[in-house]
Amino acid sequence: MGTHEHSHDHSGPEPLAARVERMTGLNPAKCYQCGKCSAGCPMAAETTLRPHDVMRLVARNQLERLRDADGMWLCLTCETCTARCPNGCDPARTMDALREIFQGSGEGRAPKPIRAFHKSFLDQVRSHGRLFEFGLILSYKLGGGPLFADVTTSPGVMARGKLGLAPHRVKGLQEIRRIFDACGAQEEGR
Amino acid sequence: MSRIGYYPGCSLHGLSREYDESLKAIVPSLDTELVEIDDWSCCGASSAHGVSHLLSVALPARNLAIAEEQGLPEVVAPCAACYARLATARHEISGDANLAGTVNKVLVRDFRNSVQVRSILEVLKGQVATIKAKATRPLKDLKVACYYGCLLVRPVEVTGGYDDAEDPSSMEEVCKAAGATPVKWNRRLDCCGGGLSMSRTGSVVRLGSAILKDARAAGADAIVVACPMCHSNLDFRQKAMISRGAWEGEMPILFVTQVVGLSMGIDPKTLGLGRHFVSTNAVTARLAGAAAPAAAGEVG
Numbered sequence: 354m355g356t357h358e359h360s361h362d363h364s365g366p367e368p369l370a371a372r373v374e375r376m377t378g379l380n381p382a383k384c385y386q387c388g389k390c391s392a393g394c395p396m397a398a399e400t401t402l403r404p405h406d407v408m409r410l411v412a413r414n415q416l417e418r419l420r421d422a423d424g425m426w427l428c429l430t431c432e433t434c435t436a437r438c439p440n441g442c443d444p445a446r447t448m449d450a451l452r453e454i455f456q457g458s459g460e461g462r463a464p465k466p467i468r469a470f471h472k473s474f475l476d477q478v479r480s481h482g483r484l485f486e487f488g489l490i491l492s493y494k495l496g497g498g499p500l501f502a503d504v505t506t507s508p509g510v511m512a513r514g515k516l517g518l519a520p521h522r523v524k525g526l527q528e529i530r531r532i533f534d535a536c537g538a539q540e541e542g543r
Numbered sequence: 544m545s546r547i548g549y550y551p552g553c554s555l556h557g558l559s560r561e562y563d564e565s566l567k568a569i570v571p572s573l574d575t576e577l578v579e580i581d582d583w584s585c586c587g588a589s590s591a592h593g594v595s596h597l598l599s600v601a602l603p604a605r606n607l608a609i610a611e612e613q614g615l616p617e618v619v620a621p622c623a624a625c626y627a628r629l630a631t632a633r634h635e636i637s638g639d640a641n642l643a644g645t646v647n648k649v650l651v652r653d654f655r656n657s658v659q660v661r662s663i664l665e666v667l668k669g670q671v672a673t674i675k676a677k678a679t680r681p682l683k684d685l686k687v688a689c690y691y692g693c694l695l696v697r698p699v700e701v702t703g704g705y706d707d708a709e710d711p712s713s714m715e716e717v718c719k720a721a722g723a724t725p726v727k728w729n730r731r732l733d734c735c736g737g738g739l740s741m742s743r744t745g746s747v748v749r750l751g752s753a754i755l756k757d758a759r760a761a762g763a764d765a766i767v768v769a770c771p772m773c774h775s776n777l778d779f780r781q782k783a784m785i786s787r788g789a790w791e792g793e794m795p796i797l798f799v800t801q802v803v804g805l806s807m808g809i810d811p812k813t814l815g816l817g818r819h820f821v822s823t824n825a826v827t828a829r830l831a832g833a834a835a836p837a838a839a840g841e842v843g
Contacts (some may be wrong), residue, residue, distance in 0.1 A: 356778050358676050368824070370776035376596065377730070378559075378639075395733060395734040395736075396746065396749055399746060403607045420740065427743070427746070429661075429693070429694075429734050429738065429739065430592065430593075430737070430738075431692075431693035431694070431734035431737065432627075432693055432694065432697050432698050433693065433697070433734070434838075435697075435733075436697040436698040436699070436709075448593075449592050449596065449599075450595070451592055452593040453593070453594065453596060456593070456594055464742075464743070465803045466741075467739070467740040467743060468741065469742070469830045470590075470738075470741055470742040471590040471593060471594065474588070474589075474590040475587075475590050475591065475594065478587065478590075478591075478602070480586040482584040482585065483553050483556075483583075483584055483585045484553035484554075484557070484585050484588070485551070486557045486558055487629065490741075492550055493741060493742075497739065498742065506814060513819075513820075514818065515557065515558045515559075515560065515818060516557065516558065516561070517556070517557060521556070523582050523583070523584045524582045525582050525584065525605070528605065528650065528651070528681065529602075529605075530596065531649065531651070532601045532602060532605065532649055532650070533598065535597070535601070535648075535649040536595040536597045536601060536649070537595065
């Protein structure tokens with residue numbers, strides 16, 4: 354059973370491994386470095402740290418080395434690692450916990466376009482309750498994404514009737530805002 | 544007539560509206576009624592879970608709570624990412640009383656987590672006999688590569704194990720019922736690059752082109768998907784794959800609901816085939832007994 358704790362005191366020298374375990378309910382030291390997660394990882398070819406490296410560094414409290422690497426930001430959460438782990442570790446959930454820790458502390462070093470995308474995405478959801486794709490693309494471009502070579506500049510997107518030009522706002526927008534506020538995520542991605 | 548809750552998700556009202564159109568076109572023949580969740584909101588998709596675990600549970604939980612209030616015992620989420628977020632929220636809340644309490648406090652709802660979450664494959668797999676019976680124009684001679692991607696079948700703790708996580712068969716069963724011939728290939732469960740489509744297109748080109756090449760090598764006429772992100776990364780991004788020298792030619796990408804719809808004789812325009820970026824004419828030309836009708840509504 355997880356011991357999920359959603360808001361915690363950022364002060365104090367809580368070791369990284371203990372912090373991740375508190376968030377995920379899983380002991381990162383359970384990983385015995387078989388490398389099965391990394392063998393199946395679609396992004397292992399592009400990252401400096403592979404999933405089993407990340408697991409080891411978490412278990413050894415290597416916060417700085419993790420913070421300065423790109424592995425967790427490039428993780429696609431495809432769940433291959435988690436599905437194949439023979440010892441019940443959950444690398445995908447661990448990556449999420451690390452992203453949450455580093456973003457919350459403002460130390461995150463997500464590549465700029467990825468950071469801009471997630472921020473634009475959640476801003477849209479917070480504003481409208483649903484993703485407004487056209488708004489996402491505009492906000493993403495203005496927020497640091499590449500200006501060209503994208504969906505709106507591709508011929509045929511509009512002709513195919515795929516992009517609505519006005520957002521749909523859910524009626525329960527107050528509830529959505531309350532959820533974001535309660536999760537402390539209104540400042541996400543910054 | 545069976546009733547099932549329907550969570551369309553944002554993509555099915557936007558970039559992948561043909562997935563919504565084709566699903567709605569086939570359900571009357573499957574003796575099923577879709578009851579849309581009132582005032583549904585975004586599940587948080589590929590962004591919320593990297594920012595706040597609670598946010599990634601609370602956003603989908605709002606939708607499940609409304610479905611519960613509507614008296615719906617189960618909900619189908621055709622988008623694989625929505626499915627994964629809804630099913631993960633259900634799974635995590637059911638295993639963690641603290642989390643359940645926190646979610647209820649945040650939502651200000653009395654949510655009992657009673658709603659089952661179904662993938663589109665789980666629903667269609669339960670209907671293969673009906674699909675077979677209604678396939679008046681079986682897709683004879685059409686070889687399809689059934690592509691599951693990441694989130695439809697794993698991890699089993701979340702999916703409940705309706706299909707095998709390493710060797711699934713539900714999509715092949717559905718396509719066979721529609722008269723098509725699934726090919727054997729290797730990259731059915733590989734990731735297409737998912738949420739990095741816009742922010743790291745190079746990764747999507749690398750992963751997606753490998754999937755297309757493997758499907759072609761296996762002799763497939765088309766790839767079948769059940770996820771808007773997979774569709775976008777394999778269909779829309781084919782152009783980027785070509786311009787970056789990673790891919791040549793065309794591979795039509797069909798939603799599984801379009802495959803079923805075509806076998807029922809529903810016209811390609813109704814099924815939204817004209818909304819794809821890669822032409823589906825090669826597929827419609829193979830429709831049994833048809834003289835190669837072009838996908839009506841095709842635009843350049």
